[in-house]
Amino acid sequence: ETGVTQTPRHLVMGMTNKKSLKCEQHLGHNAMYWYKQSAKKPLELMFVYNFKEQTENNSVPSRFSPECPNSSHLFLHLHTLQPEDSALYLCASSRLDRYTFGSGTRLTVV
């Protein structure tokens, strides 16, 4: 257990489904992040929240909708995804320059 918990660990969804990824930390970190990790590509930053306010949206399509109700919880709501959205989605939290990552959700869009 890293201190950052992501659920579910695996998710298979159809292109018309709606699902949500959850990330939770109780490390006292103030910032939370969503990254997308695809094969043979660098990790891509999707969203940044700092003290539950979104501070960065890295031109992510609107079919990905983040939610940060408080500094401990971060969600990624998914709807009408495409097969190319299949990837590992990593959540991270940080305080200053100390980062902790979750183990990710392996998403497959069929």
Place this chain on the structure above:
Amino acid sequence: AQTVTQSQPEMSVQEAETVTLSCTYDTSESDYYLFWYKQPPSRQMILVIRQEAYKQQNATENRFSVNFQKAAKSFSLKISDSQLGDAAMYFCAYRSGETSGSRLTFGEGTQLTVNP
């Protein structure tokens, strides 16, 4: 924008030998942090070592050390006495010196294989 480049997609090393992974970065900032992360098959991103740009002394953590060349914008990782458990994907990452909520920018990664 900052970029991080790892030019070695794959590396291999014999157990107990030494291997060096390369990383270069591009930035116009003078204050920043650099990191090496390890990602084993469990997918968890584990911090290996970190370096503050204002420190001239190279960081070390047990068998892991870095060669930080600020002028050349180079940040290589040396793993000494390689062990089977070191096999993983290694990522170099950059962080601005801003105080809070600052992104990590990652390189493409280097897959390290350790041969017994």
